Amino acid sequence: MLRMEIALFLVLGFIACIYFSAGKKNSLLHKNFSLLLIVTLIHLVFDGTTIYTVNRLDIVPRLLNDILHRLFIGTMVLSVYLFYKYISILAEEESGKQLRFDMPANVFLIAAELGAMLLPVHYTVTPKGNYSDGIHAGICYISTAFYLFLCVWLLLRNRKQIDPKRKFAIGTALVIEVCVCLLQAFNPTWLISGMGLTLMTLSFYLTLENPDILRAELTEQKMSMLYLKSQVNPHFLYNTLDTIRIQAQLNGDKKVADLLMRLSDFFRLSVKTDRQMVSLDDELELLEAYMELMCYRYPELQCGYDIDPELGGVQVPNFILQPIVENSLLHGLKNKGYRGAVQISAEKTDDGKMEIRICDTGSGFAPGKKAEIDQMLLNFAGQPAKLEGNSIGILNVQKRIKLLCGREYGLSYTEEPKGGVRAHLLLPLYNEEN
Template identity: 25%
Template sequence: MFTPLIVLPVVIGFYYFADAYNRSNRETVSNYSQQALQYIGEKIDLELSKYETISKQMFNDPELQRLLMEKPKDRYEQVNLTQQIMDRMNLFFSGEERQYVRACVILTPQNRYKFGNEDPLGSTESNVPLFKMISDAGGKNVWFGPDALPIYNPVFILARSIRNYDLQEIAKLYIAIDTQMVSDLFNDTNLGQGASIQLIGVNQAILSDNGIHLVSDSERPLRITTLLKHNKWTISAVLPLRETYVIIRRMSLMAIWISLICVSIELFVTYWFGIDVIIPVRKLLVNMRLGIKGTKPEELQKFPGAVEIRELNDTFISVMFEIHHLIDEVVKNQTLKREAEIKLLQNQLSPHFLYNTLNSIRWMAMIQQQDNIKEMVDSLIKLLTYSLRNTNQLVELGEELAVLRDYVAIQKVRYQNFTFSVQVETELYKLRLLKFIVQPLIENSLIHGLSSAGQMGEIGLHAFVQNQKLHIEIADNGIGMSETDLDSLNAELRSESSEKIGLRNIHDRIRLLYGNDYGLLLDSKLQAGTRVTVVLPIISEGEREESRL
């Protein structure tokens, strides 16, 4: 029954696998060979450019031009002039380029100056068409392959006319380069064993090769070409793919055997799967239905069968035990929650008792005309009233600043040697923020910044909007901290556990409510003070805080 469902996908998968592997292998070989052939072309272009550079140097050499334009009066002067020209030509072939230079010839109307052992062009009469092409090029480089020579010679000819400052031709220059240079570059490549590489001219004639000629092959070979930049000659490579196809056949045969083995194993496993799974699955479904209806876990049935099904059944029973345990925990937690709510109501009596007691002290201070005590108690009452409200409730910035002034008034009784200034635009007073975000930062400035300073303390609060965010800066002129301590404090703000409970609580409270783009920014310099910036979203009056998340 299941055999077609198993065998058919395997056969189809094998076919597509073999085809994809064949195409991928051929494409990989083609890409690699194309890159290798382009590299050979670049090396040939580089070698040819060296000889073009030499011809350009000879073309632009004023001393060589002067010698070529001289007209000797007798044979002695002619011999001397020839020697000077040969010495001059020898200067241009002092490097490794000389290895493949068969000859360098300068032809003037009066004489022929030859550097090397041979002259591949020979007599002037038999090369009139070539010389005419050199003159017509107007001083530009002209390349000729062996096929362009009247008598075949395995050399490349680089030619150009040498002209004076009036652009009049005074001589013809041609350099004969041995084709062995290209053959050596072909043989140095790792294009592949048995690859045939040829350099083909513009008229499709073979100019040079690596000496390998492929015979008729039953497999389709890979042909790739690339074009040289200097003279539009083409490098052609033919790669036999016999080895590649042998590997493909081996891989295909191996895949067939593996597929047959897998099919046999699959059929065997399917047979036992039908016997060992169906009945246990049905029993598992019965257990699940009983568990959903509320049957106790200890009453659910355990049964033999496949290991996976047994483990699944055991897991289900364990889950049911956990569910019953969690139900008991929920009931217990609800009971504890109700007890905690009762305790919270009882604990709220203490702040109200303190509030009423402070009111009594305030009236006694008024009766005894102790205004400083009255003002301090008034500020403390406002702080206490403000704190009894929901801590997570949003308040206006103006209201928070008023409470801060009351807090500063209380602290001035203890820390008398400091001033507190506020710089906030009026339109920002209506923006909303969390309660008691700024007060702990003022307290930190007093305790850690100004208490140890030996000067008049200053605490400044500046609120402004920047990049669509509300920034509240609290700066003091206290003792500050070193760069190391500042880095340590910033690291503690970013860590999972921190000893700086106050700053960390404010930072986490802001980030949890508004996201990671908000929080605290710290900056401090030793003996120069500290600046803490609270970055909050802009929440206007009546706007829900969720709209800013």
């Protein structure tokens, strides 16, 4: 049995080396999984140690056995709790719903850990092997049952919002743990609890946290972005060139040269695809070139900026502002004959993040459209990146922000009380020197 624990530790240790050496964003979900890996490895050490000592009660001091068993139970409870936290974070991010059982889960963790440290330890000696039992050992089963119940509840409550692949991975991991716990309960001398935690961790790694899968998703998003940027709306190009042509016919003044220069700037900046992240100043330069052309084409269209000067060097995903502004023009101000204004602002939030707001004075959302957009942005993970359709820009912007910055960031919309729409982009404060 001890050999199995050593093998499990080596396998999970190898996975941990791969995971920690891979490049990944420092999101709350990844932090939780990193902690889960560490705690589970520590638990396997105490699991293997107690398997050795519990079968040598005649030569190992009782005090040492008790201490090792308390640490074994404590790390097991913490591991199962971290599985619950991982699923709860995932469910909250993908559903957008506030969790109800976080406080009870935390209180139960404290109570279980105190029980593991303070309750008396009892050992049973049998011809097949020795094991700990009684109320102290029961903490394992009670804690596992409690947190697995919460996991199942989260999975069922958010089954429509969670991505099917993730839902399958979580469900499979839960089934594995339940089966191992039942086998352990009916065969106490088997001492296979570490196997259940290891298999759950491997299930999560292979299907949810595998760096290769994360890199594949990043590649898919990058290819989608490159396609988008190579397929600039031809109507915009043709109409702008026509505007320049008419202007040239009417008078040969400097305005023509300025328009041509801004058009050249726009295409030059829009094809910068060598970096996933660019400075906010670079994004705004592209946006300014685009809006100058649009404002010249539609004289009654106005554009204003209110940008915190300290945010110019903050890194943002490439090509996220222009699609949002273009969406405001096509679906808001177009219905008003492009009469109105677009205001772009950027400022730091109280919790150390950055929010970019794009407000328009257009016609607002059509009936039912906002709910449709909200649902699409909320369930972005379950939808393939679009290469055509009305929501091509905002869906791919959402996917790239979530992938490059973390799931706590992203795009959302609100309706303006006086008419129009406001887009909110919540982003981290990544500076160029970082």
